[in-house]
Amino acid sequence: MHIIKLDAIDSTNSFLRQLSSASMVEDFTVVIANHQTNGRGQMGSEWRSEKGKNLTVSVFKDVSFLKVDEHFCISMAVALAIIGALKTFDIKGLKIKWPNDILSDNMKIGGVLIENVISSKKPKASIIGFGLNINQTEFENLPSASSLRLITGQVFDPDEVLQVILNSLKYYFSLLEQKAFDKLKSSYEKQLFRKNKPSTFKDYEGNLFTGYIQGVSKAGNLQVLIEDGIVKEFDLKEVSLLY
Template identity: 35%
Template sequence: MYKILANTIFLGKDVHFLPECHSTNDIALNLVRQKQAAEGSVVICNHQTKGKGQRGNFWQSQAGQNLTFSLVLRPDFMDISEQFYLNMAISNSIRRLLQEYVPRLEVKWPNDLIVPGFGKIGGILIENTFSGKEWEYAVVGIGLNINQLSYDSPYAASIRSITGSHFELEELFRLLITQLEQGYIQLKKGKWKEIKSEYLMHLYRIQNWAKYSANGEQFSGKIVGISAQGKLEVELGNGEIAIFGLKEILFL
C-alpha cells in the first residue's frame, strides 16, 4: 500500500492506490474532470493492464514488479507553447535518481528512458487539459521497469535485469516523488536554460551520426538539438538542419 508522503511539499499528499487498473492516466484525468484531484495528487497502480505510451502503443507491465503511476500538475505559470519544458523537467528528474543504479541511463527523445546495449526501461506520457489558451492541468504518466525480468519486446529491459538487484518499489517511489517535486520546483523558478542543458547533455544519440527513417525513406543524421517547441533538430549529410515532430521520424 502506497502512503501519503511526508517528505514533500505538495506532491504525493493525495495518493490514490489501485490494486489493478487499465491506465493510471485515464483514472487521473477522470479525477481532474470530476474536480477530485488537486495539484500534486498521485494515482498509482499495482497492475496496469493497458498503460498508454507514445504513438498509441501500450505499456506492458507484470503485476507487482514495476512502478506505474500518474501525477496531477497545474503548470498554469507556463504558456501552452512552452509545454516541452515540463517534459524535459520530468525526464531529468527521473534520470537523476535512476542513474544512481544504472549510470549509463539516457533519455531518448522525446521521453523514453533507455540504457544503450540493454533497452528501454521507462517512458513518460503527458496528457494536458486546456481552457481556451490557458493550461489547466497536466497528467504525467510514468511507467518504469523495475523488477520485471521477461518481456515480449526484445527492446525492453528493467533495472533488475541490468543490475541483478531487486528493488523495494515503495522506497523507490518515495525517492522518485521527492526528485520529481524538486524538478517541478526548478521549472517554477524559471530555471529553463538549466533544464534544457541537462536534458541535452543526457540525450540519446546527441552529436552522433545514426540511421533514421522519415516519409518512408532511410537516412543518416546527427541530433544537434531541440527546438523551442520540443521538436528534434537533426543535421543531415548535406549540412542542412531538419526539424521533426513526434510522429515524423523513427529511430533505426
C-alpha cells in the same frame, strides 16, 4: 501530496483525467496501480507491465504558470527527474531517447506519457504518466526492453524507487516554476541518446535516413543535422529514431 493506490486499473492516466474532470484534484496528486491493463505510451503505443513488478504511476500537476509554447519543458523536467532518481541507485548508462524514453545502456527501462489539460488556449494542468521496469525479467517480443533487476542483478523495492522519483520530481517542478528553461534544456540535451552520433531515422512515410542529433527546439522538435550541413527540425509525428 495525495497518493491513491489501486490494485488494478485500465490506465492510471485515464483514471486521473476522469477524476480531475469530475472534481477538484489536489496539485501533485499521485495515482499508483499494482497492475495496469491498458497502459498507453507515445503515439498510441501500448505499455505492457507485469503485475506487481514495476511502477505504473500518474501525477496531476498544476502548470497554469506556463505558456502554451513552454509545454515541452514539462517533458524535459519529468525525464530529468527520473534520470536523476535512478542515478541514486547506481543505474549505469542512463540516457533519454527523444522525447522521453528512459534508457540504460541502450535498453529501454521506462517511458513517459504527458497529457495536457488546456483551458482558454493555455496549459491548465498536466497528467504525467510514467512506467518504469523494476523487477520484471522477461519481455516477450520486446528485444530492446530491460529492467533495473536485469541491469543490476538486484531486487528493488518499487515503493522506495517511487519515493525517490517523487522527491526528484518536486525538485524539477520547482525549476519549472522558476522558469529555469535554459537550465532544463541544457541538462536535457546532455542526456540525449545518440547526440552527435551518426544515427538512423525513419520518417512518417517509412523512409530511412541518416543524421546527427544536435538538440531540441523550444517546442520540443528534434534538431537533426542532415546532408549538406542542413539542420532540420522534426516533431514526434514526423520522425522516429531507431535503436
